Amino acid sequence: MELTISIILGFMIIGAIYALHAKDLLSAVMAMGIVGYGLVICFLLLKAPDLAIVQIVVETITLVIMVAVVLDSTREELAITLDRRAILQMIAGFIVFAGLFYFFILAIEHLDPLGAHTLRMSETYVNGAVELTGSVNLVTGVLFDFRAYDTLGEAVILYTAALGVLTLLRIKGKK
Amino acid sequence: MEGMSTIVKRVTPLLAGLIFLYGIYIILHGHLTPGGGFAGGAIIAGAFILLILAFGSSALNLKKEVAGSSNTESIALLMVVVLALMALLFGTKVFFFNYLPKGEPGELLSAGVIPLYNIFIGIEVAGAILTIFLALVIFKEESSK
Numbered sequence: 001m002e003l004t005i006s007i008i009l010g011f012m013i014i015g016a017i018y019a020l021h022a023k024d025l026l027s028a029v030m031a032m033g034i035v036g037y038g039l040v041i042c043f044l045l046l047k048a049p050d051l052a053i054v055q056i057v058v059e060t061i062t063l064v065i066m067v068a069v070v071l072d073s074t075r076e077e078l079a080i081t082l083d084r085r086a087i088l089q090m091i092a093g094f095i096v097f098a099g100l101f102y103f104f105i106l107a108i109e110h111l112d113p114l115g116a117h118t119l120r121m122s123e124t125y126v127n128g129a130v131e132l133t134g135s136v137n138l139v140t141g142v143l144f145d146f147r148a149y150d151t152l153g154e155a156v157i158l159y160t161a162a163l164g165v166l167t168l169l170r171i172k173g174k175k
Numbered sequence: 176m177e178g179m180s181t182i183v184k185r186v187t188p189l190l191a192g193l194i195f196l197y198g199i200y201i202i203l204h205g206h207l208t209p210g211g212g213f214a215g216g217a218i219i220a221g222a223f224i225l226l227i228l229a230f231g232s233s234a235l236n237l238k239k240e241v242a243g244s245s246n247t248e249s250i251a252l253l254m255v256v257v258l259a260l261m262a263l264l265f266g267t268k269v270f271f272f273n274y275l276p277k278g279e280p281g282e283l284l285s286a287g288v289i290p291l292y293n294i295f296i297g298i299e300v301a302g303a304i305l306t307i308f309l310a311l312v313i314f315k316e317e318s319s320k
Contacts, residue, residue: 049209057217061224072315134277134286135206144292148271155299159252162303169314
């Protein structure tokens with residue numbers, strides 16, 4: 001299974017790199033779709049159907065909106081000019097990337113293999129959630145009982161986003 | 176924004192109803208099978224977005240629609256907080272306490288208040304995504320005039 005996930009991750013990385021360098025913005029948006037839908041397959045392989053459902057729906061809706069934006073504005077990428085400042089920024093980014101990669105290699109030696117890592121808290125959740133919440137679906141039990149504040153926060157964020165879009169995109173005032 | 180061809184206009188109403196029903200199923204069975212309020216709400220919003228894309232924005236009164244969806248999501252979010260505060264009436268002082276009887280795990284009517292939270296979060300998410308989409312459509316209509 002790790003091999004399958006690695007292959008899909010490779011495809012996602014290729015899609016992301018292509019999205020960065022594509023001349024046509026519409027094909028860049030399509031390449032971003034590879035990343036999103038590859039993530040859906042990864043979630044399904046890792047036995048997280050809850051996340052997969054949300055990811056596939058949200059990915060489709062955002063893809064529709066992105067395609068609409070690209071078709072409405074322009075399909076051409078902006079021309080990038082390589083001056084001294086851009087080169088300095090690239091060097092700084094590369095140094096940060098190399099440092100983070102070094103610490104990543106240091107940290108990955110101390111991790112358990114994929115899926116073997118469980119914490120004391122999550123063990124309690126996994127073993128006692130059905131008796132404590134009455135919900136057979138563990139994810140919903142955690143989301144709406146143990147971590148209900150988290151769910152409230154997410155709902156409020158979505159509400160605020162809708163309010164913000166309504167406020168920012170208004171051209172005509174109310175009479 | 177114009178509507179699509181006649182074939183799309185014939186097929187979309189058949190599909191949109193099924194998608195809407197699937198969203199309701201995902202929300203109502205959120206405590207039994209994978210899914211829940213967020214997933215089901217997004218699916219319901221997807222059904223509406225499909226209809227709007229197929230029939231075009233001239234088929235409906237956009238201002239009225241966006242007011243309706245905005246009001247719906249506000250009321251749904253308020254209902255979530257009211258449901259959480261109802262625990263005070265039942266004698267506990269814990270916010271988001273599961274005060275209703277838990278019932279038999281695995282039944283449709285079980286898990287106390289969790290199905291109710293699922294329903295209202297689902298309405299909230301559907302309303303919010305639809306509001307954002309409609310606001311973008313209105314912006315495009317008004318800026319192209």
